[in-house]
Amino acid sequence: MFAGEIKELWRYPVKGLRGESLRSTVVDFDGLAGDRLLGLFEPGSDKAVWGGSHPKMMGWEAAWPAQCGCADAVSGEPVLYEPGGAAWGGDESGLPERLAETIDAEKGVELRKVKRDYGRILVVFESSVRRLGERLGREVEASRFRPNVVVDADLEPYAEYGIEPGTAITLGGHEFTLQKPCERCVLPSWDPQGANVRDKELHKFIINELDNHFGIYLRISDPVTIKVGDPIAA
Incomplete structure (x- = not known):
């Protein structure tokens, strides 16, 4: 279906605040x-x-x-x-x-x-971020979507939303399960550096052209380690 590699890893210790870049991370039932x-x-x-x-x-x-x-x-x-x-x-x-x-x-x-029943990781595809920027006529930062994993893969822009939930996707040789596409709130439309400036055009595009989705959620039960440069495939 597709193949590629992990380009970036991110975690956000506090929801809503900017996070930190990682070289490797453990992922389990509770998420990253x-x-x-x-x-x-x-x-x-x-x-x-x-x-x-x-x-x-x-x-x-x-x-x-x-x-x-x-x-x-x-x-x-x-x-x-x-x-x-x-x-x-x-x-x-x-x-x-x-x-x-x-x-x-x-x-x-x-x-x-934060109280939660289980965890998941958010994966964003570089091809979709690039296409979004092309359509809007300006660069769009992947950080707006607060991803845990940014991947570069041989997948057409936005094609990840056509993958069936439950599909196995491997990261670093470990089998994750696709849970669902990520339904977006207004957060990506706000400047990701806290400048208090909103990009309403971006928000409208995601709603009207992408059915208000950007990125996909993956889950895994047993602890595994993934790192930048690891392969991703489905």
């Missing part, structure tokens, strides 16, 4: 190790504070501290970097107040674990 484990919530409630309503969140970056030189290690608390570059430990007492101040969260925020 260290990915989207934490989120921002309104204090005392389960209401999420997310990038669609607070796009300045993407001016912040989160990363897990390096452990023994291993890119996929996850332990302790992540480090958060505010737009000016100042670093905050994930458990620092002043962090919630600073976050709320810089992302215009008037009700404040709490940083805590």
Whole structure:
């Protein structure tokens, strides 16, 4: 059906914030190790504070501290970097107040674990990103779609959406299962660096021309390691 290779790996320790580039990572039933484990919530409630309503969140970056030189290690608390570059430990007492101040969260925020039943990884194809840019007449950053895996494959643009859910797709020789295409919210239309600028034309194109999908979700049960340069095939 297609063949290619992994070009980039990304994880996002805090949902809605920018993430970190990896060379390798562990993936299991819970998804990519260290990915989207934490989120921002309104204090005392389960209401999420997310990038669609607070796009300045993407001016912040989160990363897990390096452990023994291993890119996929996850332990302790992540480090958060505010737009000016100042670093905050994930458990620092002043962090919630600073976050709320810089992302215009008037009700404040709490940083805590996200509840979920299982994990998955989001895969985006370079050919589709390029074609999207060609149609819009400007470069479109893959980072807008917050992928875990960016692949270069001999697949026609947007052809990934025609692959049947349940299809086996191998990454690094490990068999993943295609769950479904990723239905998009408004988040990709906001500047991925937190500039608080929205690309409404991009959002309309994805809705009208791509049935509001971009990227595909894959799952696996047993722990495996994948790395940049690994093959992908289906």
